[in-house]
Structure formats: structure tokens, C-alpha cells
Amino acid sequence: MSLHPDSSLTRLFTPRSIAVVGASATPGKIGAMPVSLLRQHGYDGRILPINPRADNIQGLPTAPDLAALDGPVDLVILAVPAAQAAQALACARPGQVGGAVVFTSGFSETGESGVAMQAALCDIARSRGIRLLGPNCLGFMNVRHNVYATFSPAPANGAVAPGGIGMVSQSGAFGAYAYCMARERGLGLSHWISTGNEADIDVADCIDWLARDADTRVIMAYMEGCRDGGKLRRALAAAREAGKPVVVTKIGRTQAGAQAAASHTAALAGDDAVYDALFRQYGALRARSIEEFFNLGYALDTWKQRPAGKRLGIFTISGGVGALMADEAQEAGLSLPEPDLAAQARLLERVPFAGPRNPVDVTGQVVSEPGLLLATADDMLADGRYDALAVFLAAAGSSEALWPTFETFAREMRARHPNVPLALCALFPPERRRELERLGALVFVDPSAAIRTIGAVSGLEAGDAVPEQVEDAATSDAGSNALSRSGLQRDAYNEVQAMEVLREAGLPVPDCTLATDADAAVAAAVRLAGPVVLKVVSPDILHKSDIGGVKLNLSGEDAVRAGYAAILDSLRLHRPDARIDGVLVAPMAPKGVECIVGVHRDPIFGPVVMFGLGGVFVEVLKDVSFRLAPFDHAQARAMIGEIQGYALLQGARGAPPCDIDALADALVALSRFAHVHRNDFASLEINPLLALPEGQGALALDAVLIPNTAVDAQ
């Protein structure tokens, strides 16, 4: 983990002095809340109320404005109307103020005049070296250092415990609710940050800073959109490098949600599928609901040791619920290996009618023989075949008489099997639940939620490698060839040129020749020494086959010559106007599975690579996966495996399995090319990219490359 936190954010989030502009003595007022919260929670830095109309606020002497303060102020809280905010900051001397939190609304979220006011505020802050949180935000809390720079009433109704979760939310309302949920569920926070309008500091900045913050182990983030895709990527990479899992909720999964999000944020939210790809790529766990958001945060925070792999042991006192848990485990991608045969035998010795496989079902017997609990778990876990253990205790959890058994169980499990995190499913009274959590166990009421959560957080460390960095890739292989030095041409590419570009980018393409007369076509066919295909190449013809522009499977000089003539005849007849660059001579393609690969430029995240299967898969089922370019072989394999039609590549319907490694290599090469030339092209599609049988590679058979003619092209 590299410890280079943004020191300006560190000064803002861990201030030694806080000025409150618009500090008020009237309880409940937005300017009264921070002063009283800071004092109530024992903040031990300086609190400097600023109010030109009062000498004294809540017992503290005031200053009329920032200029009247002698020393440096790490943090300024602005709780004045929008129109006065810029003016208040303008009183600061350059370097005097580290950061400002702007509670006030009425800026960019309200329309044009608000946008202008926000820009003016930013200008003043920038000119004085002040970092801005907000405006239109609920502020932040540094829970461990008692910094309550917020006017949210949430902490007044009860403070969360200090802990390892750094929480950041673009939305104040979501953030306040999440704060209350954390309190209810007993999660401990390091920081709570709401970013609001994100005039300067955004969610990505906070993730990046929390990734390097020593008090934070787990990051929980809520976002509605993002304006700087590269920054978000770097932030997620920093968190991954630091070994801090990121749980993220982003709105706008569906069309209805995206529409609602767009009208709410009035900002470009971007394509949700691209965010989804981003989160997968950087190992961030995307939560679809607030419940899931908290289940994930809860597991990642409570378990000091996370499951190293996907092998789950299920231990139940109800065979039926065990089966329900097995259902969920399969859907969550967990495996359920059986216990060692010797362990099964020991289990059956103890409880003859038990289910000795996995789920291991010791039946209600455990109620009269509490020792079964630990004995069974010991047997299951003796040979290290499980990465986590989920236990369903049915109604027994509510039994006061059995509490000592459960408490001992959790304690001993931690002592004897520290590498096998434990989840208990039962209805415990709240104080019992907290006790078990302190012993390192998760407690769930719903066993299915327990399994889903385990599935999501299992094997996180496995894919530990940080994805290729945006900055680094420019110096990679794809960047060192002729194309990248010169950039792509500005004119449209014909098929031959497009294929040539792909070849230089390292993609497998057939040995094609553009023939401009029949002799050249014959020569090319002779050189290829096998049946060939002829295809007209013209910028004016999209559907070549429809007008006789393609001839397949031609063998021998005569056939090639005749085919060439037939194509030209047909074109003269059907499209006398068309410009003709020539006729492409290529070997007949072998049999394979047709895939479609595309690259488009996302306005936020740059080039995005799409993968899918040909035919109905892309066109009807929209069965595609995405990754942000560039990416590595493992990511490419993952994106291939994500599509529903994956079985077809594995050899469905009696066909041989495809060369998935070669397919992945092609995707990697394309992703590097797309990254290096990210400003040069608008879109690129390879259709089909043929997946050949295992060991035989892949082959790009046709490509369309549209150069970028936009102003940002270099």
C-alpha cells in the first residue's frame, strides 16, 4: 500500500481548527448544529464561530469573518446563504484555510444562476488554495477524531461507533439514512462524507483518500454518476492495491432508474453497463439495494479474515433449510464440497440419522446435545476444505438456555479455526447478536442473505492484481508500433485497411490481399494455395452479398478469374455509381463459433470493449459483456465467461470446445489498441471474430473502423 494521501484532503478531513461561518446560537439552525455537535462529541481542536452579529456563540467567542482570524484554519464550515458563501471565503488569506465544507444549497442544482454562483465560489477557493466539499451537501464526520462537520440531525439521534468503515455518499439523504442504518446494525465508521454537488471533491477523491487512510479498512460508496472516469478508476485501483474492499451502490441500473437518476442529477450519468464493467474490473462489489449494501459492508468489516475461496460448508439443524441454503449457494457461485469420509463416519456415529454430506444436518438433536455443535464443526473443518462456514440454528437461537453453548461455539471457532469465517443464522436478541459479532461471527436472520453475502465477499483476495493502469498502458506493446506513433488516419477505412490495422494491433487476421485486377486476384489465390473467398471493397457498399459482391469457395485460376469478373459485372449492373477500391482475396475461413467484438468510446470512461456471440445472442438477447480498455488476459477470460451463451464456446451441441485463450488474447490486444488510440477512432467492430477449436486460435474476418472526426482527435 502506498501512503501518499492527498494532503489537502487530509487537512480538511482531520482538521486541528474549525471555523463555522454563519455559526448560530439558535438550536436547530443549520449554523448551530456543527458547533453543538463538535462540543457534544468532544472535538479537541479549536472551534471558531464566525458571526458578525454576535460576540459569543454557545459560549465561544466569535470573529466577524475569516480575515479577523490570526492563525491558519484547517477547515471552514460555510452555513450561510448561497449568495454570501463566496464572499465569506474571499476573506481568507491564501494558504490560511485548508478546506471548506459548504452546506448551502441553491447552487448548480437549481439551474443557470446557481451554476454561475458555484463557479464563482470555486474560483475563489482555488485562488486561495482551499479544497471544497459540497456545496449542497450534509458535510462530513470524522468519527474517530470527533469531527462533526455536518448539520445532519442523524448523529443527534445517536452516534455510530467508531470503526473501520469509510462511508461516502453523493446524496445527503442517502448518506443520512445510511448513517442511521449503520447505527442500527452496529457497524463502526471511520469517516462519513457527503459530497453533494461535487464542485471540487467528488466520491472518487474520497475513495482514493480513504484507500490511504489508516483508520479505514472497508469503503462503502454511494454514487449517482461521475464526471471524471479516469479519477474513479485510479481511486478504485488505489483501494484494491491497499487491500480495502469497496462496496458501491450506483443508481440507474435500469431504464426507469436511469431516467429518474438523470432528472435528479441533471448530469450525465453515463452508460450503466460501463459502470458495471468498471466495478467488476476493479473488484468493487456493486450492491443493488441498501440492504445488500449493508450486508456486504457488515461482512467485510466484521470478518477480520475473509474467505479465501468459494468453498462453503453448511451446517444446519434443519435439512430443509440446509437445502434452501444449498440452492442459494449454487446461485451465488459457491461450491459445497462433502466432508472427508472419516468425518462423515464420525458424524453418523454421533447422530445416526444425520445428513453427513454438505449441508451437514445434525437435526434437532443439537438442542438436547449442545456439544454436537462444536464437535461437528471441528470434524468438518479438520482438513481445511472449507473457506467459510454457515450455520443455521433455527428457533434454537432464541433459546436463553442454549446461549452459553452458542457463545462458546463462536469463541472456540475463532480460536480453533481462525481462517474459516463463521456466519450464524438465527434470531438472536440484539445484545446477543452484538456479542457474537464481537467474537468475529456474522449473524443473519435470513440464511439466504447470509449465503449471498458470503458468495459476494468470497475469494476477493484471489483476484488481487491491480488492473493495468490507464497511464501505464500507453507504453505497452500496442503503443510501440507504427500506428501508434502516427495515429490513425482521419479518413474512413475500407475493410482491407481496417484488417491491416487489426493485424498491426496484434489481432489474428486472415492473409488478405486487395486485388485491383483479375491477375492480381489469381496471384493472391495461388499464393494462398487453397479455396478462397472474393469480396468487393468499396466505401459505398454496405451489404456486399445482396448485390453479388461476394464469391465463396473458389478453387483454381479459372474459378478465381471468373469470380472476379462476375463480381465486377454484378456491380456494374446494380451499383454503377459505386467507387471500387478493389476485390479482397482471402482464404476460406475454417469452421468456428462467430463472435462479435466492438469498441466504443464512452464519454466518461473512454474506450469500452464489448464481447458477444453472433446471431440472436447479440441481436435479440443483448447477451454481451463489457470491460474498460485496457485490460489483461484474466479480465478478458472473465468477460467471455460472463455471457449467457458461454456454453456455446465450451462446445455445446456436439461441437469441439473453442480456443478461449486465443479469443481472450485477441480481446486483450484490441483493448490495448483501443486505449492507445483512444482519441483516434469513434468506433470499431469486428464481426465476426471467429473462435476456432481449441489450439487453433481465433480469426477476425471482417472489421469496420470509424475514425474520430471530432475536435478532440489528435
Add this chain to the structure above:
Amino acid sequence: MSLHPDSSLTRLFTPRSIAVVGASATPGKIGAMPVSLLRQHGYDGRILPINPRADNIQGLPTAPDLAALDGPVDLVILAVPAAQAAQALACARPGQVGGAVVFTSGFSETGESGVAMQAALCDIARSRGIRLLGPNCLGFMNVRHNVYATFSPAPANGAVAPGGIGMVSQSGAFGAYAYCMARERGLGLSHWISTGNEADIDVADCIDWLARDADTRVIMAYMEGCRDGGKLRRALAAAREAGKPVVVTKIGRTQAGAQAAASHTAALAGDDAVYDALFRQYGALRARSIEEFFNLGYALDTWKQRPAGKRLGIFTISGGVGALMADEAQEAGLSLPEPDLAAQARLLERVPFAGPRNPVDVTGQVVSEPGLLLATADDMLADGRYDALAVFLAAAGSSEALWPTFETFAREMRARHPNVPLALCALFPPERRRELERLGALVFVDPSAAIRTIGAVSGLEAGDAVPEQVEDAATSDAGSNALSRSGLQRDAYNEVQAMEVLREAGLPVPDCTLATDADAAVAAAVRLAGPVVLKVVSPDILHKSDIGGVKLNLSGEDAVRAGYAAILDSLRLHRPDARIDGVLVAPMAPKGVECIVGVHRDPIFGPVVMFGLGGVFVEVLKDVSFRLAPFDHAQARAMIGEIQGYALLQGARGAPPCDIDALADALVALSRFAHVHRNDFASLEINPLLALPEGQGALALDAVLIPNTAVDAQ
């Protein structure tokens, strides 16, 4: 609703007298629990402890056995070891005892000797007219009548409130847990029943009885399998007819779960996809988790008026969470119509920066202006465009100061908009939550769970028609033709015969002729007056095309004659051994989308119809839907709409939309045929069933019909 409860179950579940065989004075013993629970809960019938070794149990006089009791005993609780259970029942006089609950384990769940013991117990019960619940069960509770015929410790830790939910669970452990969850979540129960080994009474019996029980409004059922599919269908139909929704959890959704279920129940669980079809068909809501089970039961029980349709209004004080809810709404199949324009204008007048569409976002403004809550809801609901309203209150729900606002809101909503059920999403303290529930509102912590739940219970009443009954269908159209009177033949069907059967069953088939010489083929082609296809018909040839057995698109006498000869030549060459029934002459099929339709006989539920699209859809994606035969047009349309590739039938890729009504008609006809001939065939596949463009119908092009040669054929 027909009120013909099974009176023997009524006697068992609402007993006026209860004998406890094996009654004990020792607290905690299985025979002590019922007596103490009955007395503790004020059961007002007679309690008759049976114990030959004590005069008096818990202050009540005992009898040595059932024979020693003079009068009738509605219910006997058997709490004696397995070996003594049959003997105890044998003491009863015929008619004396209504029903028996057998707690004891050690019967069929333990292996062969247990199976024999269970059979003996059943014989004795049957001979004395005694209905049996169990053995190996936790008994039951009639909550409204204080009948606690259970030894579960769950009610001892706190009783659930009496209410409208009838709960039945095959598993005792699940049942006990569910009882505790109901208590925690404040759900009221009418009955709680655990069926255990189901020697006599099974879950279906209980659903059927609860469907006719006046105290029960909603049925919640947990099952692991089913031995009598017809009974379960009738039970679900009875519940539907009575307007009582059934929420069901059935284990074994996945391969892992099914494996665990099979090893647990040691009984044939049946094909899960068939259960899934059954539940859809009868409008039972299948819950995948205990959490979902309770969310559904909670909503169905709390809302006196259920949402009539799928139109949801979302009202939020956080735009972001509103979008999150919109995401979930789309996935739950709910629509989000915008408010009336006038309502939007009024809303913007009140809160200029509000989101006036749906989700309606009034922002945090509601905290300082609580009146906004009711005013906004009134505006949204004024013109009846919403079937339900979901409100997200963020952290404001935790505010004591705002409680009167929320309480008034819920009260006024019920008074002013009784037809629009309300769900509130916030963190309320438990007693506040209960209060809101008493006012008819649902309360959820997780807004996504609220939306999912609303989606599942919305529009339930819409598909109110009870599915065609198993009994009735035999007298339907398909039953009145020649085939049904005679039954199917026992020998294999060739293609022509199979097509003839389909035609008689009412399915659309092309006008085919089996020609046994070239002249006949020509005559048939002339009659068809258009291009024809010739196909060899032989019981020995499966892949006709591969060996030149098919000639397409033949026009004119010469072509037909030549085609006929070519087929015979080719067969003589490739398959001189094959028996040849003739050559099929059929019109060339028009263009359409190829579907596959099949029927197989499920061992539990009889004939099951499958629908899917041809090609990769069935073969690679397993994209199919099922329904139990027989079914009606609405069900057929539903099963067509369920497949992922449905877009292809709606006219994807520039193709015209298909004649889905004709497709549905074909499925209905097939389902009736399959039902009538349920004992006559083993399987039937139509491949392809061609879906033609709208208005042009459908066409079965090829069929394979395998007669049933099993012993149960008639």
C-alpha cells in the same frame, strides 16, 4: 368461495377435547409441553392426560389409555416412543377419536423398519377413522382457539398474535423458525401446522383446509416435495377460488439444493421446473428465501386492500434513492406513470426544485414543511392513476419530532385513499412501526425490498380465473373426438400418423399426403397447387436430410417425379435395410420463427407442456417455459412471454411480429390433448412449430409421438 371443508380435518384442528398420550409432569419433557401450553394459553375444551403410571398430571386427572375414556376425543396427541404409538391408538374405538398428532420420530425417516412401523400406525388410524398429522412433526397450533398441540419451545418464548395467516410447514425446524419470525415481525397467525412425515395429512391437505377456514386470509406454506400432484393442484385451486393468496417456499431450486433436498427427504421431490410452473399457473407466490417468504406474507396480511394493478407511485425525499426504487420497480415489472400535468405544476409551485415526475422527489424540504407529505400524496393520487404508493422518508423516519406528521399521514391516507395501499420506507422504532401497520401501512427498512414485495403482490386479483380443473378437462373438446374415445395406438407413430393425431387434437398442421408411389406424389402435389417438399417416412430413419431423404421446393410434375425417384435411389444406396412407409408430400412451409413444443409426463403432476424457440435457445440457453396440462389461452400466452427470446416472436431484427395468439391456441390444444391422453403416451415433441406472421397462424411441421408402453397405460 365454496365452504366444504374436510370435516375430519376441522375436527382435528378445532378440537373440543384433547387427550395427551404420554402426558408428563416433568417440565421440558415432550409430553409435558402440550398440557402446560394448553392451560397457559387458556384452551377452553377438555384436556385429558393419558398416563398409566400417574393419577394426576399438572393437576388434571389421568386415564390409563384411550379405551378408559368414555366420551369422544376430537384430538389425540401422541407423545410416546414410536414403538408404542400404534398400540396407543389401537385402544381407541372406531369413531371415538377424530385425529391424532404424532410428535414421535423414528418412523419412515429412519429407514426400513421405521417405514413398516409408520404403515402399521396408518393402518390402525384408518381402521378407526382417525386422521393423522405426522409422525415426526412438531404438531400444530390453532392460535385463535388456543389449541397448542405442539412440543415446540417456540411459543413458550412468546406467543404470536392471533391473525389471518395460516402457516403450514413440512419441516418442523423451518416451522418453528417461521413461528419466531412471525412473532418478531408482528404477523398474526390463525393456524400453525407442521406436517412432518405426512403419513396421512400433507401440506396440500392443509392448504385446502385453510382455503376454506374462515379465520384464514393468507396461506404461507413451506414444502420439500409432494407425492400427490393432483391434490396439490386442487388445493391451490381452492385457495385461488377463495381469494386467499398462497405464499410458498419449496426447496430444491438448483441442482445443489435438489441434491440436498433429496438426501434430506429421502423422497421423490420431483422436477423443480414443474413446481415452478405449477405455482405460476395457480397464482401461488414462490418465495426464494425466508426473508421473501415473510415480506410477501406481511404485505398480503397487512394490506386489507391489495394493489389492483402494476402502476406504482414513488414518493421520495431523496432523488437518488427514488432512482434506486425506480430501478427495482422496473425489474419487478411495475410501471411508473407520471402524475397528471396539473399535479406536477402544483408540486413545483410548492417546491420549485422538486422532481415532479415519478419518482416524485420533494427533497429534504419535507422536514421543515411536514404538510408537504399529505399534500403531495393527495395530488399524486387525485385521479386514480396509481395502484400503490411507496414513500421513502430517509433518516426523517427516526425523528421523534416528525412522528405526529407520519402518523397523521398514514391515518389520512387510509381515510382518503383506501384503494391505494401504502408502503413507508424508513427506520421507525418498533412500536412506531406497529402503529403504522395498524393503520394499514407496510413499513420497510430497505426500499428495494418494499418495491420487490409490491411487485409480487400487485395485480394478483387480475388473473383471478381459477385454472381449468384436472377433472373438468376430460369433458372438453379434445376429449370428444375419435382419438380420445379409442385411446392412442400402442405402436410407434410415423411422422404422418403423428401429424394426423395433432390435426385431430386441433393443432394446425400442413396438408400432408403419404404417397407410396410417384403418381400419388404427383397427384398430391397437383392438389396442393404450389411448390412442395418431399420427405421419406420410415421408422428406421432419424436424420432424413443426411441421407438424401428430403427434397425441398419442388414445382411441377417433372420435378416431383424426379424428386421422388431421387429419394428412393438415395435410400437404396445409403440405407438398403430401412423399412419405408412412403414419401410425405407437403406444401413448402412459409417463413416463420421456429419454436419447439414438447410434452413429457411428470411422475407427480402428469403431462407437462414445454415451450421454447428453436436453435440455440433450447439447446444452449435452456430458454424454455413449462405449464401443467391442461391450461387456457391466458396461461399459454404467459408461458410464451416468459422465455428470454420472446423478443424474437415480437418481431426482432426487422421481422414482422408473429401470430402469438395462434401459437397460444396451439399450446392450449396440445395441453388438452396431453391431458386427455395422459396415460397413453410417454412423450410428444413438435419441432418445429412454426410461428407465422401475425394473422397467419402457426404450423406444426414435424412431430414425434412416443406411445406409453408402461404398465399404467390403458
